[in-house]
Amino acid sequence: MPGIVYKKWLAVMLAFMALFFTACGEKEAERSKLIMVTNATFPPYEFYQGSSIVGIDADMVREIAKRNDLELVIEDMAFDSVIAAVQTGKADVAASGITVTEDRKKQIDFTTSYVKADQVIIVREGSSIVGPADLKGKRVGVQHGTTGDMYMTENIQEPERFQDGALAVASLVTGKIDAVVLDSAPSEEHVARNKGLVILPESLVSEEYAMAISKSRPELLAMFNKTMAEMKADGTMSAIWARYLDADGKPLAVPAVPEEEKGLWKRMQDSFQTNFVKDNRWKYLVNGFLVTIEISACAVLMGLCIGFLVAVVRSAHDQTGRYKVLNFLCHIYLTVVRGTPVVVQLLIIYFVIFGSVDVSKVLVAIVAFGVNSGAYVAEIIRSGIMAVDSGQMEAGRSLGLSYGTTMRSVILPQAFKNVLPALGNEFIVLLKETSVCGYIALQDLTKGGDIIRSQTYDAFLPLIAVALTYLVVVVCLSQLLKKLENYLKKNER
Amino acid sequence: MNADTILEVRGLVKQFGDHRVIDGVSVGVTRGEVVFLLGPSGAGKSTVMRCMNFLETPTGGEVLFHGQPVDRSENGLNHYRAKVGMVFQHFNLFANLTILDNITLAPVKSGLMTRTEAETQALHLLHRIGLHDKARAYPSQLSGGQKQRVAIVRALAMNPEVLLFDEPTSALDPEMVGEVENLMRELAKDGMTMLVVSHDTDFAMELADRIVFLADGKVVVDAPPSVISASDNSRIRDFFSLR
Structure with missing residues (x-):
């Protein structure tokens, strides 16, 4: 009875997914948490x-959390997502040098503002751009979603939008763009670390x-405002400020740009040292690698299960x-998943489907990529099934075997072998996606x-390593x- | 048809769109009988046979097993097909299974035998056709004649009451036709009930108890070989190259 068998598979599949949920969703809540999102670049x-x-x-939010007996969790994400994270309840507060604007006020509430800042213009030394009036018609880089981006877009022209300020500055250094518009404090840091850049006075x-x-x-807003007022009154606020900025508002403890010219080999060595050895930065790569492998492996498994079921049903x-x-349902699934980009699916699953549930992001990624891959795997396996000679099914049925039994014992093993190269390709694509x-x-x-890259302001080595x-x-x-292909081939032909 | 009729079709019709391939064919086979379905290409021989075990769904007419209409439910068909073996022109051995597993799959999966019983039987059958040393080989490692003999044995492993052969030697190289025909001769001698679709008139004249000659989806004549050879129907005489 094929119907019963497929139901059994479905049950196994559901159990498999349930396991994921419990494994990834188990977060003991001993102390109330305060989740802060930011873009740590x-x-x-x-x-x-x-x-x-x-x-x-x-430091400010850490102090606020401490004073209100909350456990602080800081999550790092793209700047253009931090406000959405607060809106959808993924996070309690976004503290990311967010500029107060009328548009943003419609989306969320702002705490009392804690600093006045300027959007400044960074250019290469000797640039023809000497003031805001010269920006028109030039290639200007901004960090996507920042007020610099908005101001440029609304008042001057479409800027080139980068995921973070460091990338914009790196592009300026290499001459890909002519100027960068960025908040004043980080700009000071960037200019201090990159030789040949200046901030325009205006x-x-x-x-x-x-x-x-x-x-x-x-x-929560009231709590923040109250605590911030207290911190201002008792001097904690200024103490935090003093950790990072001197009296003139210039950043502290910025490594000086090496003055003397070094040989290529020496420069490479230094770069290697800064990018991987210093502060154990190689750990970002190793941990990131493990996360990538974990997500890919689980998503591949999930994609195989979904793809298999969908292919068999179809x-x-x-x-x-x-x-x-x-x-019909499978058809809709295939159309939707194959008709939309995986990034959009990932964001929808994170912000919309799991919007109000606290699940681990790894799980979200596994589900997103698993569901996405399933659609492609389904069509790959279906093509494999179609490629098996119809005589194989007829022979099975003529012996009194059911459709399901023939499928399992005869058709699918052959189909799987047929599509192994295509499946392998799909897994490689998934890994990179x-x-x-x-x-x-x-x-x-x-x-x-x-x-x-955001810490060392060096684009070359980290990208190459990745x-x-x-x-x-x-x-x-x-x-x-x-190897697997050869092993399977050994049996036939 | 007499009481010993095992398998029979009555007034069988098969239509593909507007094209009527089978137009009211009635054929039966009694226990121990060897019946050949002959006729020019496109006469509908294979379609009649495929309708007999519902690989094609008949458009009209009846298929009777021991005088009873076949239960066409999923389960009913599986039971029925287990008793009606089929041998295909292109062998259709399961490419992913060894010869032994090809033979044991159906008896084991359908609960007819335990794996041990099925393997004992399979080895015995393979021994009989002299291919026991190929038990662990895969179909691709066999010659066409060997494949077809294994396919026959695979059908026999279900202990069917009747065997259907759909042009069993048409896809074989000439030098391999003999070994398959010999096996069919042996089966006939052992009293196996067989229905054979074929082009080979000489083989039919030798082995058949009865020959059914089909043309244009209709039965032209249904008679023993001796009657066929004495026929004065020009179409039959041409087909059998009788002078």
Whole structure:
């Protein structure tokens, strides 16, 4: 009875998924948590020091949490996602050097502002751009979603939007763009670390920073404002400021740009030292690698299960006319999943489907990539089933075997062997697709490289290291698949 | 048809779109009988046979097993097909299974035998056709004649009451036709009930108890070989190259 058998498979599948949920969702709540989201590429407000996020915003919220007996959890994500995270309840507060604007006020509530800041213009020394009026028609880089981005877009022209300020500055250094518009404090840091850059004396626009809290949490907003007032009164606020900025508002403890010219080999050595050895930065790559492997492996398994079921339902429908409703559902699934980009699916699953549930991001990524891959695997396996000679099914049926038994014992093993190269290809694609995990603040391999880059302001080595790691994994995977293919081929032909 | 009729179709019709391939064919086979379905290409021989075990769904007419209409439910068909073996033109051995597993799969999966029983039987059958040393080989390692003999043995392993042969030697190289025909001769001698679709008139004249000559989806004649050879129907005489 094929119907019963498929139900059994479905049950196994569901159990499998339930296991994921419990395994990943088990978070004991001993103390109430305060979840802060930020984009930790914004010194001195937020940046990585070793593996922890520090900076003015981070220290401030840490103190607020402490005073209110809350356990602070800081999550690092793309700046253009932090407000959405607060809105959807993924986080309690966004503290990320967020500028107060009228548009943002419609989305969320702001705490009392804690600093006045300027959007300044960074250019290369000797640039023809000497003031805001010269920006028109030039290639201007901004960090995506920042007020610099908004001001440029609304008042001057479409800027080139980068995921973080460091990338924009790196592009300026290499001459890919002519100027960068960025908040004044991080700009000071960037200019201090990159030779040949200057900040124009005239800033583009003045603004205020505040933290963002959901409109549905007035009690939390009141708590923040009250604690911030207390901290200001007792001098804690200025003490936090003094950790990062001197009296003139210039950043402290910025490593000086090496003056003397060094040989290429020496420069490479230094770069290696800074990017991987110092502060154990290689750990970002190793941990990111493990996360990437974990997500890919689980997503592949999930994709195989889904793909397998969908392929069998679709083939059974094509061959016997049964499962009309299931087939229709499968068809919708394939159309939707194959018709939308995986990044969009990932964001929808994170912010919409799991919007109000507290689940681990790894689980979200596994589900997103598993569901995505399932659609492709389904069509691959179905093509494999279709490629098996129809005589094989007829022979099975003529012996009195049911459709299901023939499928399992005869058709699927052959189909699987037929599609192994295509499946292998799909797994390789999946592995590399997981590199968009950073969109939901997951520290996978690519994100690990991004973090190193944001700390060292060096694009070359971290990117090369990340690329090489993917390459090695893919080559190993291809070899394994080749072995499996040969092993299966040994039996026939 | 007499009381010993095992399998019979009555007034069988098969239509593909507007094209009527089978137009009211009635054929039966009694216990121990060897019946050949002959006729020019496109006469509908194979379609009649495929309708007999519902690999094609008949458009009209009846299929009777021991005089009873066949239960066409999923379960009913599986039971029925277990008793009606089929041998295909292209062998259709399961490419992913060893010769031994090809033979034991159906008896084991359908609960007819335990694995041990099925394997003992399979080895015995393979021994009989001289291919016991190929038990662990895969179909691709066998010649066409060997494959077809294994396919026959695979059908026999279900202890069917009747065997259907759909052009069993048409896909074989000439030098391999003999070994398959010899096996069929042996089966006939052992009293196996057989229905054979074939092009081979000489073999039919030798082995058949009865020959059913089909043309244009209709039965032209249904008679023993001796009657066929004495026929004055020009179409039959041409087909059998009788002078």
